[in-house]
Amino acid sequence: MTKVLVTGVAGFIGFHVAKTLLKKGEKVIGIDNLNAYYSVELKEARLNKLSVYPNFHFYKEDISSAEAIEKIWKKEGDIEKVVHLAAQAGVRYSLTDPYPYIASNLMGFTVILERCRHQPNFKHLVYASTSSIYGDNKLLPFTEDQQTDSPISLYAATKKANELMAQSYWHLYQFPITGLRLFTVYGPWGRPDMALFKFTKAILDNTPIDVYNNGDMARDYTYVDDIVNGILKALEKPSVPMKTNHHPIYNLGNKKRENLLDFIEVLEKALNKKAVKNFLPLQAGDILETFSDINKAESELGYSPLVPITEGIPKFVNWYHSYYKL
Ligand SMILES: NC(=O)c1ccc[n+]([C@@H]2O[C@H](COP(=O)([O-])OP(=O)(O)OC[C@H]3O[C@@H](n4cnc5c(N)ncnc54)[C@H](O)[C@@H]3O)[C@@H](O)[C@H]2O)c1
Known part of the structure; x- marks a missing residue:
């Protein structure tokens, strides 16, 4: 049995990663501070699903506290594998409140790096980066170089x-x-601040959806099971330090660019209801298009995304209906 620390375990992706590891019979040590950036109830509901596994140990702690992380490490014994997903996510919120990004993403990541480097025989740290770092790059698809x-x-x-x-x-x-650059992840138990969740809620509530840049935007949407698969494939393949100059960084996307208006159409079909669209200009900080080149992850990790949005969006909608009993 492998022991894996998953940070951000009550979060959308952390929950799915932990569940998959637990189903495989691995031991998961989960950390999350359960912050109120979005519904704490949803985070707790995810944790409730994980707590049925006896191999799941949860700690409500902040990764930016070196002492708290040290205590967990001592209590759990040697931790040799880490999937680091805890972060303050969201592009738009970083324009409103920058401080949690510094505390969680910079200080928090430093604490994790420090703890890993002091662990004898440490096996592998896999951490989440993002397609957002490609900024306004015009050459599509985005390649890691x-x-x-x-x-x-x-x-x-x-x-x-x-x-x-x-x-x-x-x-x-x-x-x-x-490092893994994740491209717009969606699926059941998803994040309420992201487009799919917000659109679904608004359409069902008969309120307009905000469509930025008049709908002239595109995203590479990646189904959460494909992302989990990529994360776990990466985890199984520890990079070899100093074999190359740079630690490996992979794009994990769906290698498909979907126009926002097409994406909304698939959602309308799944909900069997039309959206009322409120067309707005581009928001500061937003990227116009994302589109992944995943050749590197395909050839080096065996990553292969399988779920198109025509399958993934209805799966999200089914989950939404059953979770909110609608
Ligand atoms: N969802 C996406 O489309 C996407 C795309 C690119 C990158 N990512 C990255 O993937 C990771 C997971 O994203 P997600 O969508 O699951 O987000 P999420 O917000 O659902 O999950 C993050 C979790 O980390 C926890 N957390 C935040 N700060 C913490 C701290 N200081 N200490 C302990 N816990 C803390 C939060 O409570 C939350 O439960 C993040 O690093 C995010 O930046 C996500």
């Missing part, structure tokens, strides 16, 4: 900083680290 030095939101800046911090630890302390 493109420049990412011009973030257009503080959220993206903190994630770019994470990649640089990881690189310095890889160089200095030579333990396996892998």
Whole structure:
């Protein structure tokens, strides 16, 4: 049985990663501070699902506290694998309240890096970066070797900083680290601040949905099961420090660019209801299009996304109906 620490375990992706590991019979140590950025009830409901597994140990702690993390490490014994997902996510919120991005994404990540580097025989740290770091790059699809030095939101800046911090630890302390640039993840138990969740709620409530840049936007939407698969494939393949100059970084996307208006149409079909659209200009910090090149993850990790939005969106809608009893 492998022991894996999952940070941000009450979050959308952390919950799915933990559930998959527990189903496989692994031991999962989960950390989350259950902050109120979005519904704490939803985070607790995810935790309730995980708590049925005896191999799940949960700690309500903040990753930016080195002492708290140290205590957990001591209590649980040697932790040799970490999937680091705890972060202040969301592009738009970083324009309203920048401080949690600094506390969780910079200080929090430093605490995790420090703890991993002091662990003898540490096996692998896999951490989440984001497609947002490609900023206004015009060359699509995005490949990992493109420049990412011009973030257009503080959220993206903190994630770019994470990649640089990881690189310095890889160089200095030579333990396996892998970075994953995730492209708009969606699916059951998803995040209420993201488009699919907000649109679904608004359409069912008969309120208008905000459609930015008059709908002229595109995203590479990746179904959560595909992302979990990619994260776990990466975890199983520890990078070898100093074999290459840079720690490995992979795009995990669906290698498909979906127009926002087409995405809304698939959702309308799944809900069997038309949206009332409130067309608005582009929001500051937002990227116009994301589109992943995943050749590297396909060839080196065996990553292969399987779920198109025509399957994934109805799965989300089914979950939404059953969770909210609608
Ligand atoms: N969902 C996406 O589309 C997407 C895309 C790119 C990258 N990512 C990254 O993937 C990771 C997971 O994203 P998600 O969508 O599951 O977000 P989420 O907000 O649902 O999950 C993050 C979890 O981390 C917890 N957390 C935040 N700060 C913490 C702290 N200081 N200490 C302890 N716990 C803390 C939150 O309570 C939350 O439960 C994040 O790093 C995010 O930036 C997500």
